[in-house]
Amino acid sequence: MDKQSRHAAIKHIISHRLVGTQEDLRKALKSAGFGITQATLSRDLKDLGVARVNSPEGPKYVIHVESEERRLQSFIGLEIEQVDANESLVVVKTLPGRAQGVAEIIDSLHHPAILGTIAGDNTILVTPTSTKRNKEVMKLLQGLMMKKQVA
Amino acid sequence: MDKQSRHAAIKHIISHRLVGTQEDLRKALKSAGFGITQATLSRDLKDLGVARVNSPEGPKYVIHVESEERRLQSFIGLEIEQVDANESLVVVKTLPGRAQGVAEIIDSLHHPAILGTIAGDNTILVTPTSTKRNKEVMKLLQGLMMKKQVA
């Protein structure tokens, strides 16, 4: 069997359809004329550096691009480490040195429940317009932090 | 236990070191003060959309960014503050210090109506391929600005 052709087929299949398990992929390969066992497929995926991702639509295999990792620090959801609140303020902990930048983004939301922010190095104090809206602000900011993917 | 803190710790750990199995990650979390079982960790990784990659150095967990272009647009909208134009240029105002980054994103669109960009601190000059396409470029960039998708 031609290993290169098989590798090309693997890349084609996972680029064009949602494939979540090796068994699914093995069957798709078989349909494409490449009959192999799970063991061989596992080795192929390793050779190809394929990634298995937990996506909103379930697990899926994707071609992994290294450079994607390097951009992760640009995104607010990954820069916010923790969101807490007391009765009158919401406190956001960020990666070191990112408080200012994250605070600016929070300000730019111009959210009606947010009065203002004060940022240090890795801590931001977010003031709600009313203590009654504290929870609302907190949920908003937690939503930012939890944003993992564009669904 | 505080799930948010734990998620932040997970993201921090896998961003800063090579972690290849859930058991390794579980131990790292335990060292960081988060004692959980493999089951809970599996759920966390699913929640976070983490990917497991076969890399040259062995398997590793990485923060997965689904699509670079789509993800960039999720946030660019928060960073563009204003879009204006005269007869020959479109001017984009950004958050302070973000002009370079936003300009890169605009460049990455490879839009046929955009010739190039020049970025300062919070201002980008966008040159259309023709003055006749000024309005088109302006609408495009205003469209980007309007994509404020949070939570």
Added chain:
DNA sequence: CGCGGACATGTATAATTATACAAAAAAATG
């Protein structure tokens, strides 16, 4: 206050993936 619902977690185990070992196939060598 008690209750119900939502959420989170652990236990046990099913599902999925990786790999040791052996054999076969392909490539290299004299």
Added chain:
DNA sequence: CATTTTTTTGTATAATTATACATGTCCGCG
């Protein structure tokens, strides 16, 4: 060409991950 070495593959199973089920916690409501 025959032989040796390297690569590839399958089988069986170990390793790893995902999930069904049960339990505990927290919160809001009457």
